[in-house]
Amino acid sequence: MRLFWIKGYEATSISDLTEVMGVGTTSLYAAFGSKDELYAEALRHYAANYEHLVWGRFREATTVREAVKAYLHDSAAAMTGSDCDLPHGCMATLGTVGSDGHTKLAGFMRSTRAVAFDVIVSRLARAVEEGELPPAFGIAKVGRFIQTVQSGMAIRARDGAERAELQGVAEIAMAGWDGFVASAEG
């Protein structure tokens, strides 16, 4: 899975995988069926095992602001492999697949990314319902902003950015949050 994470779908070959996994091609195909399905399974494994690094404090936060701030800061940490020795970047964001064929896999990846957006928007909607944010708050707009900043972090991490840099980005993004909240309230 780490190979897919590091190199992406296209650049990772079956022989790369069998070598690292220590199994033959036969076993690999018996277990997964195809490279596409193997990648999808790796992506599921990735999501299941590292989800808490990014979403743990988001869920436990009491205020929306804390939740969003935790999401961005913890994304910064996870993408730079600060706590563990993880590859830089986000597999779901950066494992882009060329548009040829692979439409099923591309759709799966797209929906994986969409889930993150939905989680954020749901949290924002809850905050509006509970009166924590003003009714006129642009939920989708802010949700897209947060998603965009997090995606940008993934690219920066892949280019070698370290934790401190992305933390700084998260800080200024939160200034954007505060400014937008203020304008929505005023």
Place this chain on the structure above:
Amino acid sequence: MRLFWIKGYEATSISDLTEVMGVGTTSLYAAFGSKDELYAEALRHYAANYEHLVWGRFREATTVREAVKAYLHDSAAAMTGSDCDLPHGCMATLGTVGSDGHTKLAGFMRSTRAVAFDVIVSRLARAVEEGELPPAFGIAKVGRFIQTVQSGMAIRARDGAERAELQGVAEIAMAGWDGFVASAEG
């Protein structure tokens, strides 16, 4: 070039290119030498021809704020092919190359991306020199933020985002700018 733009380096084959360019492989290799060099040339062409779409108003702006705002908004427009019929996304940001071999090409792409950061930081530095921004202004930090937002826009554009969405992202990013400027001045 558009093929490279749309599909990226790995997913674009030489036969794809000869087909759309209407030339044989011999002519192609006589002109460019290798796929790497062809891609590098395409990237140069891309940078030279579309640079003004993103940096034109940035350069002409009188204030830093206007410049940064123009950069983000025009990036949003260019990445969504609003004015012309351009592919979505940024070739320099998204044409990622697997880490194997291609180190020369990967370095060239990295430096292309770094140029954008340098241009932004230079503009910020000038603003500090001219007293438009406070001396304590975190130039690199804000520069990285702007770069990160723009990179994130590229991913969102590739995922199908339209202009309005990315314009909204740019707006909130500018709220972040204002908040950070205020905190640096205060």
Place this chain on the structure above:
DNA sequence: CCATTTATGTAGTGATCGATGCAGAATAGC
């Protein structure tokens, strides 16, 4: 009009891609 140079189209290079057929090894059931 011919000779020489330049450009291009065709066919094919070895390498590697994702994916399989097959035969032997390991395991299970009794």
Place this chain on the structure above:
DNA sequence: GCTATTCTGCATCGATCACTACATAAATGG
């Protein structure tokens, strides 16, 4: 211990990869 079944290593499949040798076509120069 013997059969039946599952699993795995090896060789290989056709397709395609980036790339090139070669022969022909176009263009140039006198």
